[in-house]
Amino acid sequence: MTAVVTATHLSKRYRHSVALDDVSFTIEPGRIVGLIGPNGAGKTTALKAILGLTTFDGELSVLGLDPRRQRGKLMEQVCFIADVAVLPRWIRVREAVDFVAHVHPRFDRKKCEAFLARTKLKPEQRVKQMSKGMIVQLHLALVMAIDARLLVLDEPTLGLDILYRKQFYQNLLEDYFDENKTIIVTTHQVEEVEHILTDLMFIRDGKIVLDADMDAVGERFAEVLVDAPQADAARALKPLDERTVFGKSIFLFDGIDHAQLEALGEVRRPSVSDLFVATMKGTYA
Amino acid sequence: MKTFYWLVKRELWEHRGGFFWTPVIIGGIFLLLNLMGIITGEVLGGSTRFNIAFGGEGNNMRLLTRNLDQQSMTAVGAGLDMAMYSPTIIIGMVLGFVVFFYCLGALYDDRRDRSLLFWKSLPVSDTATVLSKVVAATVVAPAIAVVVGTLTGIAMLLMFALALSFHGVSVWHLLTLSHPLQVIANLIGSIPLYLLWALPSIGWLMLCSAWARSKPFLWAVALPVAVGIVLGWFNLLGTITLQNSWYWREVLLRILFSVFPGGWYAKIPHVGGNNPAELLSSVGVMHSYAVLGSVNLWVGVATAIAMLAGAIWFRRWRDDT
Structure with missing residues (x-):
């Protein structure tokens, strides 16, 4: 199988800093890759490049597509949870499910409703009435119901209590992940993900300083x-x-x-x- | 197409307050004020035994219905039509404010609260997103305003009719002199005109909304005003011959205030008349479409398309979340 992500000489310069400095790496399908680095190391920039949210120099192929030019098509196969609490505060659970169901061709409504049934979320509840943990539950239910090939998680459990954090990764592993899917996750809570990672990538000052699978x-x-x-x-x-x-x-x-x-x-x-x-x-x- | 429908629907969900409840509440207040007026009339009329318009054998209202000649009948009809327009006119003015601030926030608010990252995680193109917001502002919002305004107008007429009928005046007959269908047709017919006319403002406001890193309102207003002042200064020095008033009227006014409906009447000759009926027909939709012949309108539309293209580009590449 071909690689899910192939980056060659990826660079991104901001006005005052270098976020990515000539980085090359590949991510194979069926892996859970931890992208780990200190604050400001370039993790989020790397993810943004993969998601086509930012410009960059060099070559980057995600699922065979160029995220700069074919973003619309790419996002049918890629999901991401960027940070906690990016769901719009005004939206209701029912509206969020409705909306994603109608704009996402690979969304399975039944699956989503089954996930939601396991939580305390009510259809009429608005995001602004939820705790951080509940927002993540909703977001995760939406994302897990999408049959995507790549899931990108950027600090998905920041600010959640340990119950929500454990449940988050447990759900991902039990109900979502399989050999056709790939997950890239950045987090500072390394202890909680290290048992589920198959690959480890350390990033520091815009450079990849370690890129190896867990066995290695x-x-x-x-x-x-x-x-x-x-x-x-x-x-x-x-x-x-x-x-x-x-x-x-x-x-x-x-x-x-x-x-x-x-x-x-x-x-x-x-x-x-x-x-x-x-x-x-x-x-x- | 299905995606686009849901994108527009999402805008409605988010802005239910501005798009729907605002006109409904204004319509409600309008009806309430009229009801209070009627009651005041009734109470004052009853307590002072002085009938302003109705009641009694020889009141003028009954005389009116009995002895109307053709010309007065037209005038009464026009008056009723005007009464029916009035709530929509007021709602339309408020609509201008709603659309103005909607456009300023449309591509900015979700960047500020970072929900942009959620919307961008869905397979929806930025072009579709921006256009759905344009449609929400120029078609959906005015359509709701027109529907609510017309219903309020009709309710108001019925209220008056009912009040008058207590005094034995057959106002049902009077009401047949009005032209509700024509009023509705005129109002609905002017929505496409509103779209074309408002586009330069929509384009400019959305461009600022997509571009500004903070305070889009300040940018959207301060920038054109600053340009106007600089132009005026150059004018004062005599270095350029550009008419200063032209800039304020044809540029600044168009990119900031075209969201207020009816501005196009300034571009049509012969608006007005000697009596209400003439005035009404001069602002009727058949006549107001004459503005389609003005170059000004189409230059505005073309500029707006360029500005919207800019807004789409910024929506795609602005990276500050």
Whole structure:
């Protein structure tokens, strides 16, 4: 199968900053890609380019279409939830469902109503009367009822409480995702998505600094708990990061043979957030 | 086509207050004021035993119905027609304000509250979106205004008829002198004219709405006024010969105030008359379409199309959410 997104030499310059700096990457179908980076790293710009919401230099093909020129056609196959609370405040649940049902050729009304039935949302309820969590439930019900090939999520759970956040990703996984669909998600709540991601992309200052699937990440990176006497030996292997917990040092290594590391101490798979913090060290300095 | 219908419907959902409730409320107030007037007349007339117009054997109203000659009958009919127009005229003036602010917000409000990102997540072209808003402003809003205005007018006539019939005046006969169908035809007939006439304002306001990063109202008003002042200044210095009044009348007025219906009468010769009937027929739809012959109108339409194209372009590429 061909790639869902192919970006080659993608660049985007704003007046005072570079949001994307000659970036190239591909995203294969059936993946859940986490696009993770600090604030202002270019995540949202990358997503906007994919969605045809902004101009850019370089080549970008999404589902074989050029998002700049064929946006209308592209959006039949692509859905996105940009941030929470972008639903218009005046709209009622009934109106939102009606509208999307009539303008979106791939919308399944029954599906949407089934999703809505699981929530407390009432047909006559307006968005402005809902909590953030309920707005996201409505948005998610609308989006999951669309048979799209690519779903783009930009900070979809920002500001939600943990119940809504867990439910959000659970719904996506159980009722939406399959091998024909692709999801790209940006978020700062890395801990909550790391178990569902198949691919990881770190972005920093407009550049992609890590682009790997989760298996490769597990092979490449390792976290080792080292007792104090062996710390110097560990440092000699040039760890990415070192921190101390309860008198033990925890080192994060990139590309060191696991057998070699096991001699130093207990080897674990690093969490994405630890990896992220180590990779992004000094971003705001 | 189906998409377009739903886009227009969405505008109605969002602006139900401005497009529907505003004319309804104005119509209601209009009827209420008239009812209060009738009651005042009745009470004052009853308490002072002084009949202004009706009641008693020899009142002038009955004389009217009995002895009308042809000319007065036409005048009475014209008066009734005018009474029927009056709510629509008032609603039309308010419609101007509604459309003005609707256009200013049409392509700006959803950028400000970021709901643009939701609308843009649907497979709808920006051209269709912008045009649906133009249709909402120039066809749907005036159509609702006309329907509500006409219904109010008819209700008002019936109210008067009823009041008069309590005094034994056969006003049903009087009412047959009016031309409700003609009134309705004239009002509905002027909607296309309104569309063409209002387009320059719609285009300019929507262009500002799509372009401005903030305060579209200020831009839309301040920019043309500033240009006018600069032109006037140059005029004062004698460096250009452009007629200053021409700019204010043909540019500024057209791009800001054409949303108010009826402005086209300024472009038609021979509006007016010696009696109500003549006046009415001179502003009738058959006559007012003479404005289609004016170059001014078509230059305005062409400019408006260019400005709307600009608005669509900004809608597509403006990236500030």
